[in-house]
Amino acid sequence: MIELEDVGYSYGGGELLSNVSVKLAPGSFHFLTGPSGAGKTTLLKLCYGALTPSSGRVLAFDADMRGLDRDQMALLRRRIGVVHQDCRFLDHLPVADNIALPLVVSGRDMLREAENLRELMSWVGLSARADARPPELSGGERQRAALARAVIMSPDVVLADEPTGNVDWDMSTRLLHLLVELNRMGKTVLIATHDLSLIRAAKSQVQARVLRISNRRLQLAGADL
Numbered sequence: 001m002i003e004l005e006d007v008g009y010s011y012g013g014g015e016l017l018s019n020v021s022v023k024l025a026p027g028s029f030h031f032l033t034g035p036s037g038a039g040k041t042t043l044l045k046l047c048y049g050a051l052t053p054s055s056g057r058v059l060a061f062d063a064d065m066r067g068l069d070r071d072q073m074a075l076l077r078r079r080i081g082v083v084h085q086d087c088r089f090l091d092h093l094p095v096a097d098n099i100a101l102p103l104v105v106s107g108r109d110m111l112r113e114a115e116n117l118r119e120l121m122s123w124v125g126l127s128a129r130a131d132a133r134p135p136e137l138s139g140g141e142r143q144r145a146a147l148a149r150a151v152i153m154s155p156d157v158v159l160a161d162e163p164t165g166n167v168d169w170d171m172s173t174r175l176l177h178l179l180v181e182l183n184r185m186g187k188t189v190l191i192a193t194h195d196l197s198l199i200r201a202a203k204s205q206v207q208a209r210v211l212r213i214s215n216r217r218l219q220l221a222g223a224d225l
């Protein structure tokens with residue numbers, strides 16, 4: 001699905017990632033962990049083409065991202081749903097409209113999509129909050145809305161950047177459960193998190209590989225988490 005081949009990433013401040021190779025196989029579930037500033041968000045951005053590697057290459061659905069033109073990239077990005085760390089809502093629009101935004105942008109017939117949107121809002125438990133504005137939402141509601149928006153285009157891959165940041169434990173496990181459900185539906189899932197207790201909680205629900213960024217390298221974490 002998504003494959004990083006010997007990827008390095010450098011910026012003005014120096015080399016952040018070095019010789020990173022990983023394959024997110026179809027239907028797999030991965031956690032990505034590591035200390036703050038290790039490069040988790042950067043690695044996610046490389047996976048969905050928001051950043052270009054300084055060396056090596058990123059393949060998505062067997063295509064080298066670097067060789068894709070704008071339209072091809074746009075099509076590819078529809079197959080990858082991203083839950084951003086900061087949610088990124090349009091605060092003047094109701095929650096339902098924010099969730100539906102990817103449909104609108106891609107020119108879908110919103111009348112035909114209405115049922116899809118209703119079902120998705122119910123799945124994340126936000127039916128009663130459809131008309132609220134994002135600033136009125138709690139942290140957990142924001143994260144669930146961000147998850148709904150990430151999957152409204154039925155992507156094959158879901159990349160979630162700290163989806164349980166700023167929510168309590170009950171909400172963290174609820175969000176985790178939603179991501180596990182997506183995986184059971186066949187989606188490839190990658191969650192970046194510094195929360196090791198979340199990773200431990202997932203063990204009884206899903207077979208997950210845990211990747212850790214340490215000293216610019218990506219390693220497979222052992223069972224000692």
Ligand SMILES: Nc1ncnc2c1ncn2[C@@H]1O[C@H](COP(=O)(O)OP(=O)(O)OP(=O)(O)O)[C@@H](O)[C@H]1O
Pocket residue numbers: 011012013016034035036037038039040041042043194
């Ligand atoms: N293009 C860039 N220009 C400047 N700084 C950058 C750039 N790319 C990454 N960085 C820096 O690299 C570091 C890694 O950032 P990143 O957000 O990927 O880490 P992270 O592991 O997700 O951290 P956190 O857990 O705190 O979210 C940060 O210090 C960031 O400021």
